Amino acid sequence: MLDHVFISVRDINRSIDFYEQALAPLGIVHAVDYDGRDGPAGHPDLMGFGANGRVFFWLREGGAEGRAAHVGFIADGKAQVDAAYAAAMAAGATEIHPPGPQLHYDPRYYAAQVRDPDGYSLEFVYKEWQH
Numbered sequence: 001m002l003d004h005v006f007i008s009v010r011d012i013n014r015s016i017d018f019y020e021q022a023l024a025p026l027g028i029v030h031a032v033d034y035d036g037r038d039g040p041a042g043h044p045d046l047m048g049f050g051a052n053g054r055v056f057f058w059l060r061e062g063g064a065e066g067r068a069a070h071v072g073f074i075a076d077g078k079a080q081v082d083a084a085y086a087a088a089m090a091a092g093a094t095e096i097h098p099p100g101p102q103l104h105y106d107p108r109y110y111a112a113q114v115r116d117p118d119g120y121s122l123e124f125v126y127k128e129w130q131h
Contacts, residue, residue: 004055006046007069008062009118015059016047018117021091025083026073026124027051034058066119075126078110084124085112092117099124 009015020030032055034046044062048055057071075081082099089095093114102109108128116122 002056004058005069005071006044006058006060007071007118007120008064009059010061010064011117012045012047012059012061014117018088018091018093019049019057019059022084022088022093022114022116022122023049023057023073025080025087026075028057028073031055064118064120066115066121068120070121070123072111072123072125075124076131077126081110081112081124081126085114088114088116088122088124093122096121 016030023029028049028051030047031050032048034048036043036045044060047059049057073084075084078099085099093116096113096115099112100110101107102111106127109125110128111123111125113121113123
């Protein structure tokens with residue numbers, strides 16, 4: 001099980017705004033910021049997002065290679081997938097695929113996939129058998 005993920009983004013303020021909007025339907029919020037000066041030499045500033053008392057998704061400003069990462073966010077149902085997809089598109093995402101069953105994986109796998117402003121692939125996913 002993963003504890004956290006960092007991704008580098010070109011424009012930290014743009015990305016914070018995007019993720020605040022896109023992740024809100026999933027109950028994931030901009031929870032805490034970490035000043036890199038509080039860590040060891042060279043530690044980056046981090047902007048953290050999380051839910052239920054856990055911060056697990058972090059942004060740091062720097063060079064971005066959007067094709068280098070795919071991040072899947074858990075949804076609590078199909079309606080939450082649909083809402084996150086709509087919020088991400090309204091916030092400036094580009095569509096990879098709209099919400100729907102992902103039959104190539106499993107008929108109970110329901111997801112939508114978008115690219116964030118840096119080109120990272122984001123998936124909002126509900127797997128009925130895992131909930």
